[in-house]
Amino acid sequence: MATIDGLPPLREVIEAHDLVAKKQLGQNFLLDLNLTAKIARLAGDLSACDVLEVGPGPGGLTRGLLAEGARRVLAVEKDPRCMAPLAEISAAYPGKLDVINGDALEVDVRSHLTAPIRIVANLPYNVxxxxxxxxxxxxxxxxxxxxxxxxxxxxxxxxIVAKPRTEHYGRLALLAQWRAEPKIVLHLPPEAFTPAPKVHxxxxxxxxxxxxxxxxxxxVLSRLTAMAFNQRRKMLRSSLKAMGPDIEDRLNAAGIPPTARAEEISLEGFCALAREVAK
Structure with a gap:
């Protein structure tokens, strides 16, 4: 896999461009091109898609996406040191890779992409x-x-994938599962990265x-879940009292016991409560 695109292995790229990972940028580079190609395949058939990648670093996943046939890749990278190795990848795939040197939290990428669009990224931990x-x-x-x-x-x-009555269940699970179907598709150990992070x-x-x-x-749903999980150990009749003096009536109307706690309530339950409160 290291020579599938005629480019050098990533370790050589990092050494050649003196790309020491910066902690303040949340950088942990994934160097195994077999792994980056596998991640690209997990995104599905990319041949008819534009792909947005955030935080490509030296371009390991970028190369995986292009090698797996992505129609076009738009990479947004904050670190100017990575522009040179990304330019080398762009030269190896003419017309297939565009790079923006900027902060993904500030760049409006939509004007640079053509539907259908998939987002594939080894996201910097800090953003x-x-x-x-x-x-x-x-x-x-x-x-x-x-x-x-x-x-x-x-x-x-x-x-993100947590269910009610489990340790990790909270607002992020509700937000992700309300509008999307999230699924963990791959686990990676710390040693897969350079430098190795302290977490999987x-x-x-x-x-x-x-x-x-x-x-x-x-x-309404956002306010409800924020109040409920900010005091997740409290009964909902207490944690949600700022929603109005009739919150117990609203809870009962939604089929939720006022003595229940946030971690016990399903996404469907919170949505039912949001509809009652909105009335």
């Missing part, structure tokens, strides 16, 4: 959750993307839903 929340909460749904295939710290991945990682694949799984007003 991964924020980017995910942005992609899951656009003003208009369905969003500009068809699927997400994203790498997170294992604990974050477990929070996991890849989560999200398939967007055409409509939210259950009807609810997004703003």
């Amino acid at each position: 991964g959750t924020e980017l995910l929340i942005r992609w899951l909460t656009p003003k208009i749904w369905p969003p500009f993307w068809d699927s997400l295939t994203l790498m997170f710290q294992k604990e974050v991945a477990e929070r 990682s996991a890849v989560v694949h999200f398939t967007r839903l055409r409509q939210p799984r259950y009807p609810a007003d997004e703003g």
